[in-house]
Amino acid sequence: xxxxxSDVLILGGGVIGLACALYLLKAGASVRVLEQGTPGCGxxxxxxxxxxxxxAAPLAKPGMMGVALRSMLRADAPLYINxxxxxxxxxxxxxxxxxxxxxxFASAATARxxxxxxxxxxxxxxxxxxxxxxxxxxxxxxxxxxxxxxxxADEHDHVAVLDRLGIEVQRLRGDQVEAMEPALKPGVAGxxxxxxxxxxxxxxxxxxxxxxxxxxxxxxxxxxRVEGFTTGTDRIAQVHSSRGSFQGDRVxxxxxxxxxxxxxxxxxxxxxxxxxxxxxxxxRPARAPRHALVLREASVCVTTWSSGxxxxxxxxxxxxxxxxxxxxxxxxxxxxASGLHEPEGSELLEEWWGWRPMSVDExxxxxxxxxxxxxxxxxxxxxxxxxxxxATGELVAAQLAGAKPAIDPRPYAPARFGL
Numbered sequence: 570x571x572x573x574x575s576d577v578l579i580l581g582g583g584v585i586g587l588a589c590a591l592y593l594l595k596a597g598a599s600v601r602v603l604e605q606g607t608p609g610c611g612x613x614x615x616x617x618x619x620x621x622x623x624x625a626a627p628l629a630k631p632g633m634m635g636v637a638l639r640s641m642l643r644a645d646a647p648l649y650i651n652x653x654x655x656x657x658x659x660x661x662x663x664x665x666x667x668x669x670x671x672x673x674f675a676s677a678a679t680a681r682x683x684x685x686x687x688x689x690x691x692x693x694x695x696x697x698x699x700x701x702x703x704x705x706x707x708x709x710x711x712x713x714x715x716x717x718x719x720x721x722a723d724e725h726d727h728v729a730v731l732d733r734l735g736i737e738v739q740r741l742r743g744d745q746v747e748a749m750e751p752a753l754k755p756g757v758a759g760x761x762x763x764x765x766x767x768x769x770x771x772x773x774x775x776x777x778x779x780x781x782x783x784x785x786x787x788x789x790x791x792x793x794r795v796e797g798f799t800t801g802t803d804r805i806a807q808v809h810s811s812r813g814s815f816q817g818d819r820v821x822x823x824x825x826x827x828x829x830x831x832x833x834x835x836x837x838x839x840x841x842x843x844x845x846x847x848x849x850x851x852x853r854p855a856r857a858p859r860h861a862l863v864l865r866e867a868s869v870c871v872t873t874w875s876s877g878x879x880x881x882x883x884x885x886x887x888x889x890x891x892x893x894x895x896x897x898x899x900x901x902x903x904x905x906a907s908g909l910h911e912p913e914g915s916e917l918l919e920e921w922w923g924w925r926p927m928s929v930d931e932x933x934x935x936x937x938x939x940x941x942x943x944x945x946x947x948x949x950x951x952x953x954x955x956x957x958x959x960a961t962g963e964l965v966a967a968q969l970a971g972a973k974p975a976i977d978p979r980p981y982a983p984a985r986f987g988l
Contacts, residue, residue: 575601575788577969578808578817580795580831582606584613584771584958585947586823587778591699592962594785596970601817602787603810605794609775611825613954615848615921617870617881618771619710619861620956622689623738623763625682626730627931628884629669645900647868651887658888661842664929673930680932680980682734685953687976688960689765695959696769699781703774704874710766711860713746713908717758719865728761738763752858752909768861770874771955790815795824795831803942805835819969821945826924828948830889837940840986841949843889843924847898848881850921851914858909867904878914880905884925884952893922927951935964935981938988945969946983 577593579586582604590600604610628648650662668677696705714720724740731738739762746760747753779789793812798805805820824831826843857878862871870882880901885894898920905912928934928949938944947965950957960976967974 573601573813574816575599576817577601577819577821578815579603579821579823580808581823581825581827582608582779582789582791583611583823583825584609584775584778584954585825585950585961586821587775587782588958588962589821589823589947589965590782590787591778591785592966593969594782594787596966598969600782600787601815602782602789603793603795603808603812603815604789604791607791608779608789609772612846612923612925613775614772615850615881615919615923616771616846616952616955617848617861617872617879618769618774618955619870619872620689620692620767620769621710621763621953622682622685622736622956623710623731623766624953624956625678625685625734625736626727627674627677627681629665629677629931630674630726631669631671633669644894644896647883649883649885649897651885651890653887655888658842658886661840661929662886664840668930676980677931678730678734681953682736683976684933684957684960684981686736687963688957689767691959691963692767701774701777701781703777704770704876705767706769707767708860709762709764710768710863711746711750712761712763712863712865713750713753714758714760714865715756715908716866720759720761723761723865736763737765750858750860750862752856752911754908754910766861768872769955770876774955798834800835800941803940805941805943817943819943819945821947821965823947825948825950825954826926828926828946835941835944837988839934839949839988840929842886842927844927844951845885845887845890846881846923846925846952847883847893847901848879848921849898849901849913849917850919851878852916852918853878854911854914856911864904864908867900867907869901869904871905871909877918880912889924893920925952933957933961933981934983934986934988935961936968936978936983939984940988946988
């Protein structure tokens with residue numbers, strides 16, 4: 570049997586696993602990453618690549634569960650719950666509903682803001698210092714409104730939260746938004762501009778992280794699907810994969826939406842569900858937006874890079890159902906067409922779907938396990954894996970080194986779920 574040893578064995582080669590690997594290598598640890606496909610082939614690949622402290626507020630708040638339940642009647646709704654019965658998903662939804670109160674909302678927003686703001690600062694330095702070629706741009710994110718009613722509602726909730734957290738947001742009139750973005754059709758009611766947000770090309774970012782991990786002496790095992798574990802009394806002794814068996818002084822679970830499936834094999838019940846997202850990638854249109862956009866009524870995110878253009882978003886809770894839902898892909902097209910002069914590029918390059926790892930309280934799970942002495946978690950980042958990646962890597966490296974973390978680790982601790 571092929572058994573290889575490293576200081577840290579990382580399960581998962583997405584943006585979180587690779588960011589953790591890079592920070593651990595820079596701290597002097599030896600690292601091996603097990604990835605079932607190729608680096609970044611999951612939700613790291615096809616998201617819109619926005620880096621968003623502006624997304625500190627969680628979805629769960631009073632009234633949101635009613636919105637979610639009504640969405641069962643509309644397969645093209647931005648937030649959609651498939652009505653098919655699924656016991657695990659139902660249990661998660663009930664837990665999600667319990668967090669839909671103002672106390673939990675404020676607690677989650679504070680925890681998310683701390684890691685988002687720290688990661689935003691780190692990403693700029695990491696990309697520069699490590700020479701990561703990923704089309705990083707610090708140009709902000711613009712929410713675009715075609716109805717004053719929705720903008721007023723967002724100003725009451727979204728802006729109030731960001732103001733409390735010290736995250737800058739600028740209120741704009743419709744004419745100001747149209748002047749900023751000639752790509753928009755006329756009839757804009759107003760906008761909210763988040764100058765602290767940024768963007769990058771996520772597939773290139775992950776590829777560059779993988780490149781640096783290898784250059785610094787890390788090992789990435791591709792096609793290594795985790796199949797089981799050998800455990801002692803309180804310790805993971807070996808991880809068995811389709812590429813052989815491996816050992817690590819520490820094992821880091823960074824499998825994103827697959828984390829609950831593997832966790833079961835360790836007797837763990839991670840309170841997570843996959844939230845399916847979709848995107849469409851095109852060649853760059855002639856009248857491409859200058860900033861990353863969120864077309865609020867349609868809940869469509871639009872990102873432009875020098876090398877391409879992407880429409881994305883939506884949240885679908887359908888368990889682990891694979892494949893494209895054509896209704897939801899078409900909703901992205903229709904939503905973009907409602908707001909943009911040129912909503913699609915001349916060449917469609919990719920139709921994509923991926924599972925986002927959604928925790929029941931919408932706060933990532935990062936830190937040491939209370940059940941297995943050599944297990945750590947770095948998972949459940951929801952829609953914000955790219956945005957939170959650098960701070961997650963820094964936090965994991967600090968915890969393994971016994972150093973004081975730059976942010977308070979307690980809100981993210983697995984112990985809150987008895988993990």
